[in-house]
Amino acid sequence: MSRAGTIARRTFLIGSAAIAGGVAFGVYMAKKPIPNPLLDDLKEGEAAITPFVKIDASGITLITPRADKGQGAYSIQAYLIAEELDIDPATATLSPGMPGQAYYNGTVLSEGAPVPAYQEGFVAETLRDFMAVPAKLFSIQITGGSSTVPDGFERMRLAGATARETLKEAAARRMGLSRAALKTREGAVILPNGTEIAYTDLAAEAAEIDPITDVALRPASEWRYLGKRDLPRLDILRKSTGTEVYGIDLAFPDMLHATVRANPAVGAGVARYDASAAEALRGVEKIHPVTSGIGVIANNTWRAFQAAEALEIEWRKPDYPGNSEGIFTALEEALGDPDHYDHRQRNEGDVDAALGADGPTGDIVEARYRVPYLAHAPLEPMNAVVRVREGQVEIWTGTQIPVFVRDRAAKIARVSTEAVKVYVLPMGGSFGHRLEMTHVEQAVELALAVPGRHLKLTWSREEDMSHDYPRPASVAAARGKVVAGKVVAFDLSVSQSAMAPEWFGRLSGMSLPGPDATITTGACDQPFDIPDYRVTGYRAPSMVPVSSWRSVGASSNGFYHDCFLDELIHAAGADPLAERIRLCLHDPSRRVLEAVGEMSGWDGPSLGAGRGRGVGFCMSFGVPCAQVVEVTQTEAGIRIDRVHVAVDVGEVLDPTNLEAQVFGGVIFGLGHAMNCALTYEDHAPLETNYHAYEGMRLYQAPKIEVRALSTGSRIRGIGEPGVPPAAPALANAIFAATGQRIRELPLNKHIDFV
Template identity: 70%
Template structure:
């Protein structure tokens, strides 16, 4: 068993806080690189206590602070705690709790270090551990980056173990026996004579004890919940019966309903508006300006929607190019422009010398803006009253919302409460807070009245902060049937400064690694290998979208590599295996080859097979896609997926997350884009932004490996290889090479 002292480079600061009639248990982890100056004077008493377990006479409550947007986050967090606490999570109350700085995500920034995930050197690991420091300093209670499991794997189990041993200590003192002679089972301490003491009965006594810090974590061979396919997600009963209440379902007594129309050119102003028609409509209570737009308050949402549509508004211009052609001209102009140079994290061999001699292969690729488009549009309830603000919403960034609400309402942050509600999807959409800013602005004008703001589907689509568009140019060479030179230049507006600028009111200095994440950090040993990011001017404000930089770069890297492999006359899978320099990644590619029966041969007339591999968020993921070219168009027959997550905690959910990511990736590759005219996207609802239909959904075969050195999250890594594997399959079946998404511009799908 692993003990606290055996967990390398981790210091656990453990404490308890009295709860009325009970006890709260918790643990706060700070990853300390050696000689970190920011932590040199940190004393134990200076660390916030992180509560995850509350027990009183009425029951057990598990705090699961990472947001659940459909990916099973609450379940895995509850199971991590419950495994060590020795309870059935179905018997506990599971809640995200109130946001607080102690719930910072120590793993969410690790993806930003300048080392590829397969680099496990001491320097790389020290840098990753250091990233917990800014996460703590900036109070980054945030859900994203497939970081829920990596962040909570140790500390949530430790929280459960601390609670368990402290309850045993309380029982030992009551019974007059040694704690080492006691066991636990299903929420009870078992005495040597077989008598059982319920945790709830011991809570008051445990609250008077210093938490037991010298605890051991159970070996995985002893797990009852984790790693078991039979373990059921805690949200399944509510979701299958329709009992769950999402943010959009939430209501508070006395609330009114609001709708907004903001400038379609995000950030543009309102020149003037005439609300006379809206003010006379049934149910309308108030019309008021909000930042960059106008709001209507009415007695129900539908009336608010109809009234806000009736307002005549003259908009000012948006602060970026007005149309897609202008935007793509700007992106293309940035590529290989020295003035736009942002970063070059991969530069091996001598690319320039290689490209100066002999035949050079060159190709240009384009990625469109993409909306998040979850089923649940943005919604929030805000109440401003008596110098306090209360917010109810589904969000991935509760502390950022708290701080911004305080600023807007003119109150101290400690006077803002944010209640985090279940979300009907996100894909990164709820890493934003514009809707909350609007709601607090409206509620501040209606002191004492709760205001429920709901964005219409059209408002949600046109005011989404999309995935960045990009233009990339690949130049390369082959020699002796092998890939010899790979030079990829990516032009894109910066994502991280755009997003952090909205969250924190200031941009991030330095390069933006997301421009090339998913291309520079791939585990291939190409002799002459260079990936460069060029930073285009800020245009449409952009944000994180499922798998972030890898969502686009997975396509760019694989598509260009496929073309070079084809030019070399090599096999797409065999050449990737030959180039691979990481054992864990190689095993993943070998696995998908075995699953699919890949042997480099033709799989039949009018049929094609493509393969792709992307390492993202530390997870190597390989996919093979089989298609048939029918008279009506391309039919996607089957998808084979292999990935390595280090350790499997929920086999059923991991499978679902992987093929869910593939479906999301295929849907957007096939059909989706945002195109701009007069500063606004033309696509404002699902009929113009179609996902994959049920009849188009292929058969899936998934294999999850556990060879990796670390436990990883899996909500995003299934997406990046999907589009390039499909493109490769279409090329094999039709001879059509796809260099731009969506693919339906060039081929039909059935």
């Protein structure tokens, strides 16, 4: 099917869904202003001029609704508001607020439009705008997809500007002056004679004024904070002194503690259990069934853990393969099977003709790849505090999906959503893990058994890793052709279980119709102009339940696509960097490739005997990212020496944090490519703690150099794009140094590292 035909089909499906829901209603609701949720419980003297700014006599509160899981989301959101509000955000209180429609994330859905990020123009932008509409209609408040900055870049600055101008209007009315005659500085309105009136002194009057929404945003040349190097993270003091309060730190007087043991075959449930030994242990207060498992309530976490281990449980068996061998067999069987065909978003030229006997004379290259399941494994295991009393449910937890958490808790407790309060806490990592809410469901079920008490549920490390909804395992088959030193044909097929429908089904109870784009994301959307070019996704049966992992489909497809492109370039006898640049059809991506070549002093993949370097490129979340990894083959194994990285996010708002995010993405990508896999036996992963799931060690960390370009046409996020190119760049570097082409992750199955 042609690319245009695929887009048309996807567009029709989207349009049909809209018609089914009522187009007129949809358009009306999409344009309808969202009520300000902060107005619901304002106290006397408080002003909530926008959903993001609340002011009273004691100070200013900035609402930063995108969750902070270590990536600096609270800080950058506060700076976006403060830049226009004209305050030092360090003087404000930051709060994620209560979940609600006002904090919907349109970008996270618009990036799922069936057009690659490098395509612009009217049709592409219309599709992206259309995809954002359901986010508003259905209150899709999600932190993910590297969307915090692009989604908030204008909205949060406008919120700050609206608050600023409304406060000026309050001062103007008080003083009988024109608003145009007033200025602002450091949280105060400045009168023409230099007199300052603090925002906090104007709160009551501002609360009586309709917000001034006809505002202009300040040009970048006037920014005080955004774009400045060494912009201080607003949480740096707490995190440096150990005073940040994560969910796992939270405590209330007379609080109960709980943990669970759930079926390692996630969702399969309990056949029978014997709790007599557990009930006899000191401090145990109650043994209570939860969905798919058994919960233990005790007077501290350690005693709950000990009692959980003492439970004798017979688990039910699911109907999917119980071990990794059977899982990969199922993935291989689905690959190329018409009954498992899911989608083909890229199909240019005539690949079958190019690779057939009558095609141009050249060399055919074939390869097969595979990647394993991967755990998220954040340092802070999943936890939640819940109290149920008098028809009200209160939840304290780290989550990326607070509206879904609220709605599911209401359903379990049989109360209205208005009766549920979700207090989102800072998170000790996530990498996509906290896009799930099983732990909150369990905590609510257990809290219902002890009404009126705060109950804190904590998963053990083993429970966390064995109930992780991992990154999907997948396999790929590739064929291509080179003619006269150039890549002319590229055909990649990928097989994996459907991630997005499974995940959305768990959250909403509804299945997503249509194809699952994550099966080929990171491969079908790369900015290369190859004459005969095809990428096909095959949906394998649902097996181990899977979820988003940092960079989602690009985490595996970036490895497949770029490694096979490197193989084709090698077969053509071309230079790995020069041929990528020649094939590139997207100016910002080409500049990123050129920049990484300049940074690394590129003059070919060889660096001398036993040394080599590899290029890795992947465009993910609209961000072109190119990496050059340099390695040395020692007697003990491969040493990673240096990594050069070039990215383009359109506008760099926080240069220091951008570098930190790219550093983290590179280390994350390299460490998992080197060492990490979840291996299944009897429906359970064998790797359930860090000793068996080892990322990159500190002594293995290479020197990393980052360069950020700003040539893209729109602003992008950077939390994930540093991950996908790391694995192919490392694999390509190993080939350059050793001549060994490795097509399976983790790489340590085939080579040692030092």
